[in-house]
Amino acid sequence: MAGDSTHLAKSEIPQNFTASVTGDHSSTLKWDLVAGATSYKIYRRDDIQPLSSSVLIGTSRTNTFTDKAGGDGFIYKVAAVIGGVEKQATGEYGSIVDPDPNYRE
DSSP states (O other): OTTOHHHHHHHTSOOSOEEEEOTTSOEEEEOOOOTTEEEEEEEEEETTOTTSOOEEEEEESSSEEEETTOOTTEEEEEEEEETTEEEEEOOOEEOBOOOOTTOOO
């Protein structure tokens, strides 16, 4: 619908955002590209302290980012930069280590 600002705003937010922990305990982040974005800003906060604020940890010109200092227990979000302006960030997504399938209580 022409003039639908809700649709426009959503198209500026990276979609299908995921965060996963790799074997070396770094976090790999992935998202869909946003039309017109020249870069993306990546933010992280500590999952253990839910009231802590997110900190800018890097930028990417592609739709992936690896946080070598990451691992289990961090919450991430990503914002597209379009025309030099940072747009609304994704919802937050946690990096979770896959549970041990052999673990029994």
